[in-house]
Amino acid sequence: MSFDNRIHTPEGVRDIYGEELKLKNMIEDKLDKVLKSYAYDYIETPTIEYFNVFNGDKGTASSNEMYKLFDRENNTLVVRPDITPSIARCVAKYFSNEKLHLRLCYKGRTFKNLPRLHGKMNEVTHVGAELIGDDESAADGEILSMVVESMLNLGLKDFQVSIGQVDFFRGIVKSFNLDADVEKALRDAITDNKTYLIREIGHKAGIKDELLDILAGMYVNPDNDEILKKASDLADNEISANAIDRLYKVYQIMKLYGYEEYVSFDLSLISDYDYYSGIVFKGYTYGSGSPVVAGGRYNGLISKFGLDMPSVGYAFIVDELMFALAKQRVELNREANxxxxxxxxxxxxxxxxxxxxxxxxxxxxxxxxxxxxxxxxxxxxxxxxxxxxxxxxxxxxxxxxxxxxxxxxxxxxxxxxxxxx
Amino acid sequence: MKYLTFALAKGRLAFKALELLEQTGITCEEMKDKDTRKLIFTNEELGLKFFLSKATDVPTYVELGAADIGVVGYDTILEEGRNLYEVLDLGFGKCRMCVCGPESARSILDSHQMINVASKYPNIAKDYFHNVRQQTAEIIKLNGSVELAPIVGLSDVIVDIVETGTTLKENGLTVLEEICPLSARVVVNQVSMKLEQERIRDIITKLEAVINGGN
Missing domain, CATH: 3.40.50.800 (Anticodon-binding domain)
Structure with a gap:
């Protein structure tokens, strides 16, 4: 099949113009407003980086999802699939003498070479923030509050931010002495929410049904305090207990900001990446089939670039927000002046x-x-x-x-x- | 209340799924009318919508959020490789994904030489031969009557669903290796699962109770 590719764009990328671009710009403005009001500084990193910046689980894309090219010395380069690893690289390179916390934010297009004809765009815009050098629960709370405030600013009413804690699962793996194969099978089952498989693997390992229900996200309670209490009662190991304690502290911070009604705890949220070390979260709203925002604490990421510094952050996917706002018909007030x-x-x-x-x-x-x-x-x-x-x-x-x-x-x-x- | 939309894989699976749903108190009278030309069916009282689609399209509808819940075979889920929550094994539609061929093809499998494989499931076939068997395989995508391929010499073996094995036997073919067991699964969109958590979990719990009660 041939076609006139002078006027077409390649698969997975597109032109954005007119009303749609206005909507996109307005979304970015609203996100930007929150970033500025929390005193975050913009940082720009290049669109093309060395493969090693993203490889080895440092980002969210697998190697075969990255667009790769070669420079004149035959080094492998990639067109960035996300931006957080680039920020981590910058922090390790430029801010090693920083005595206080760093608040950095960014806006940029990211590229993933996804399977064709699956209805997903390969080029999407990310807007995000990273709070670096602060390992306190108040830092987690600040990042989560910014997420909630961004959603509210956009005029979204029906949305939810689900928060998990990766150490909860880690504690269970340790206390039940699961070997690497079983851990991976259970982790995959939890990630895909395969309830029946979680039970099957869990029973073999001798994990209680009630605890498995929590890992499978089957335990639903509108009262967040109850969820945390139940989880801490069931997981009687130190690592899991500390994880729940941290979530409890974060919840208190959310109450201070007045945003507690927008968050809920979901301990089936875990991460595939070992540099995640605390809270993980995803934000959902109607009209977009995927989360519109994701983030968490990745204290192990910057050390992969040679500097040991804790970090917590979020990234909004502007294109998913565009779908959601268009479907929900949220009117962003546009001034005709x-x-x-x-x-x-x-x-x-x-x-x-x-x-x-x-x-x-x-x-x-x-x-x-x-x-x-x-x-x-x-x-x-x-x-x-x-x-x-x-x-x-x-x-x-x-x-x-x-x-x-x-x-x-x-x-x-x-x-x-x-x-x- | 927002509608929850079900995408059901056309055919036996949909029929059985509806039967199961009915036992949990979820009915769709509109759907029972065999002569209807409607594409989408509604239960206003419960705020539910149902539609039938080709099995391979069910994961697509669910991943992109056009449907909240889907009922589809595990074969399709594996082949499509979509980002979904797979929450329940319904236990019916049980069969196996197998490598089949004439008995003479067994030597090609044993010797690990390059093999020609025809299948409606190129992704499953490729994953099995490359990652599990670590054998070089030329995968040929076909769209139906895959059993023909080894008979007319298009391929050495096929990768296909085997239920009773009768078709295979009648054509001089046999199961050479089993790849994995299959059955009908309930899949859920990841966003729907969070935003409509209570309603969806309730449906799953009830379905689970019916399945376990039936055993």
Missing amino acids: GVMVLYQNEDLSQAIKLSKALREKDLSVLLSRKSSRSSLDDYICHALNHEISKIIYMSDDIKIINAETKEEKTATVDEILGGAL
């Missing part, structure tokens, strides 16, 4: 002068010549599609037209600059 200056040939010099003056007043001005082939209604329609509320139409006299109501009034240039808009 632009101005269109519509002139006829002979008025060009006056039109440019007026536009310049309005732009100096921080207005967004679309300057356009009125073509005789298009009607005034065409221009009004165009204005409405571009967040323009007022049209200044220069013909014999100067008319200000309200794009929505189509009301007209005449005014002079001085009146317009004096605030008659």
